[in-house]
Amino acid sequence: MEFTISCDPIATHTTDCLILGVADGGKLGKIAKAVDKASKGALKTIIGNGDISGKVASTLLLQQLPGLAAKRVLLIGTGKAGERSAANYRKLLGAALNVLKQTGIASATFALEEDTVDERDCYWRSRRLVEQVAAGLYQFDRMKSKKADPVKLETVAIYTSEADEETGELAIREGAAIANGVSTARDLGNLPGNVCTPTYLAEQAIALGEEYDNVSVEILDEEQMRELGMHSLLSVSAGSDQPAKLIVIQYQGGGARAKPQVLVGKGITFDSGGISLKPGEGMDEMKYDMCGAASVVGTLTAVAELQLPLNVVAIIAAAENMPSGKATKPGDIFTTLSGQTVEVLNTDAEGRLVLCDALTYAERFKPAAIVDIATLTGACIIALGHQASGLLSNNDKLAKELLTAGDYADDRAWQLPLWDDYQSQLDSNFADMQNIGGRPAGTITAACFLSRFAKEQKWAHLDIAGTAWVSGKEKGATGRCVPLLTQYLIDKS
Template sequence: MFFEILGDAAEKITTECLVVGVEAEGKLSPTAAKLDEVTQGAIKGLINSGDFSGAAGDQHLLRNLPGLTSPRLLVVGLGKPDERKDRHYRKLVKGINQTISKLKLKSVAVALDGLASDHSDPYRQTRLLTEWTSADFYQYDTTKSKKADPLALEQYAIVLNDEEIELGESALLDGVAIANGVNAARELGNLPGNICTPTYLADKAKALAEEFDSLKVKVLDEEKMEKLGMHSLLSVGRGSAQPSKLIIIEYRGGKKDEAPHVLVGKGITFDTGGISLKPGAGMDEMKFDMCGAASVIGAIESVAEMQLPINVTAVVAAAENMPGSQATKPGDVVTTMSGQTVEILNTDAEGRLVLCDALTYVERFKPASVIDVATLTGACIIALGHHASGLLSNNESLAESLLKAGDYASDRAWPLPLWDEYQELLDSNFADMGNIGGRSAGTITAACFLSRFTKQYPWAHLDIAGTAWNSAGKEKGATGRCVSLLCQYLIDQAELVETSEAEHHHH
């Protein structure tokens, strides 16, 4: 599907379907008013008939109107001004895309006059429209014998007025790049555990480096990790026949000596819980336990496509957690790469065990910031449900930047406290710390555990257990959540670099 920006008069656009908005109580948008004029009152006639009022989510299809080049006009309801938050905007876009899909159209042109969202920013409106539309047309068919029908839709045009076109073009390029990263993350998440193994993730990273000259990949095998003293990470995959991997993807868009922003992803390609076996119901969803890894791989792909002028490194800690004869047992004590010892009280709290060694490893990059992304705790779903990712950080301004980025990208996170008081819950009689802190504050104690390995740099932790996949029915599958947030954060960092360089030249 090819996205484009058009600045033409709507009535002259050659497309199979033109989409135009009407506000609540039949109030015509500027484009609707113009089209009403050229069609001799077709839209007002529709409203006066009582068949359509402009209520949020309403749709009506008109055909073969005089004065229009397009054979179809889809009139959509924008609702009242206070109904144009992201949730409504998202539903509107989904509704339009469902109709386009049903009609098997080849081309569509959408003219919403910037009225569909309560954020007046045309860059943001255009980018979200691009990202969401791409997401709506994603289909998983990799492991089906009958492949999905090829997408009928070839041209998706977004109609903007002249002064918005330049912003719209850059929004479109960024939106498509981010959408590609989201789709890549969803695809990896959706693949079953017998295909998507730690080795598969490593091969995927290598394939990305083949595709982009700006990416370099290094994969550490178990022997190399052993030499580095990563006994915590290695303890997780011991029960599995699949070898664990540490995958490092480096993107170099900034100056040679510039500190990189580091993304660390939890890549547990299947999580049985190990000896602390999970209950059987819904265990198939534990193929999604590498969605953090998928999102950092997706994000660095987007960054490479956008060619951001910064340095980014993605690190994936990949392992399969199985209850084999070599498996780690509850009560076992391991020594992490940092030298700290951990009593593994529960082998199902394994995400933090792979992440802690990865977080020690990334010290060598002298990072500007480190963000880890993980489907870490069921407790996060109890706290925040499926709408917000949990955010914990040792750095106020990094946390603030991520919250802002999440708001802007419509991929929101919400903060939880990382106070010293919670650290005591990890006390152990037999090691420096236990890997669980008991029933209360599970998301926080998991982050407390990680915080003991991140003292050397600004660090933030995103718990995406509630946001990384949908569990139910037709919607079941990976969401690609956090790719947009991470990309927005990195776009913001790139803008800071560009601003300071511009000021530097100016002086």
């Protein structure tokens, strides 16, 4: 897919489909009025006949309007002035894309008005358009013998004024990089557990390092982790024939002494629950339990493509959680890399067991801040549904930066409290802590557990259990939180 900026006179602009906004009541903006003038009032006549009202995401496809070089014109409703939110912008772009996919259109130009989204400039509108079009055209058919029909839409232009041309070009560049990162994360998440193993994740990291000169990769195997004392992480992979990996990716875009931003991803490539076995229904979706790791790889892909001027370290704790005679049992106690001991009461609360050792390992990089990303708790879905990721942090400034980045990137998170009042739920009679805190406040107590391994760091935790994938007919990985994390790093750079 190629994205371009166009500033041609709208009447002479050549494209298979010119996409114009129509406001509620059939009102036309500046661009649409120019098209109407060139077509000698054809748009006003069609709107006057009641064929489109301007309701949000309503569409009307027109053929061969007089006076235009465009072969088709797609009218799309933008609604009333008070309705022009980011959510409705998402809806109308989706509606336009659905029309484009149902036709033989190879090129399209979005010529939407400046007020299509309230309080958002050309950069934001253009970048979101690129990201959403790329996401809407995403196909995953790698595991099918018969591949999907190729996407017919090849070129998408964004119509801007000459004054906004440079801004539009920047938006396309950054939007395309984020879209590539999202697609990378979705590809990894959608692969089955028999393909996307910890070793496979390590191979993908190595491939990223081979692609960019300023990306280096180190893979720690189980023997190396055992020598370091990462017994908590290794307790999760104990029942699997697939060896665990600690994957470390370093991106050097800043100065040699600049402290890095550290991203830590949960990479449980399949989660059966271990001895605390999950119910069979829906267990296939536990291939998505590595979507935290996938989002980290996707974010590093975007950062490397953009060549952001900062340093980033990505750490992926990759393991498979399976039951066997060698598997960890409820009641077993392990010593973490930090020296703290953990009583494992539920082997299905394994994400925190791999992340705690990865968080301790991250300290050696003297980070500016650490953000971990994990499909950690079903409780987060109960609390926030599938709209927002959960955010908990020991630093209010860091939390605000992540929330702001998520709002801007349309990849939102919501902050939950991390009060000491919850810590007592992790008390154990036999170890320094237990790995579960009971049903109440499950998302918060999981973060409380992790916070004990980041006491000396600026740290935040993103629980993406509700946002990393969708179920049902449209089942598949979403690629979240790549947009949030990339925007956060763009802001930091």
